Amino acid sequence: MDDYPLLNVFWTMLWFFLWIMWLFLLFKxxxxxxxxxxxxxxxxxxxxxxxxxxxxxxxxxxVIARGKGMTQRDVKQAKESEAAFQDYIRKTAGTAPAGGGGGSSADELSRLSDLKDKGAITEEEFQRAKAKVLS
Known part of the structure; x- marks a missing residue:
């Protein structure tokens, strides 16, 4: 290790890091x-x-000529991916999309539980409404 000083190790690591960064940018x-x-x-x-x-x-x-467009395409793809993911969650959970009409039983039970926790309805009212939702 005497014939490769610490400063040379630092410079080698720096150049290696810059090379890896450049490869990531090239693939991007x-x-x-x-x-x-x-x-x-x-x-x-x-x-x-x-x-x-x-x-x-x-x-x-x-990057200089088309960097702004790269950002716009990244944002557009992220929004499309998020929308597809949210749609998948809605389909999997069995809930209707926003504005699409009534919610699922789980949504209704959650709303009833919140009302009971806030004290807006009593335990008896909660049990009656729960039985109605589940039937």
């Missing part, structure tokens, strides 16, 4: 290129060739 850019439905095939091919032939310059130019 390739993902964005293929996700962009407004760009035609020739444009996608051009950006990919540019990023492969001149990797550092290609990545830098792409």
């Amino acid at each position: 850019i390739f993902t964005d290129i293929f996700r962009d439905h407004e760009m035609n095939g020739w444009g996608k091919a051009g950006w990919i060739i540019f990023c492969i032939l001149l990797p550092f310059l290609g990545v830098l130019v792409y």
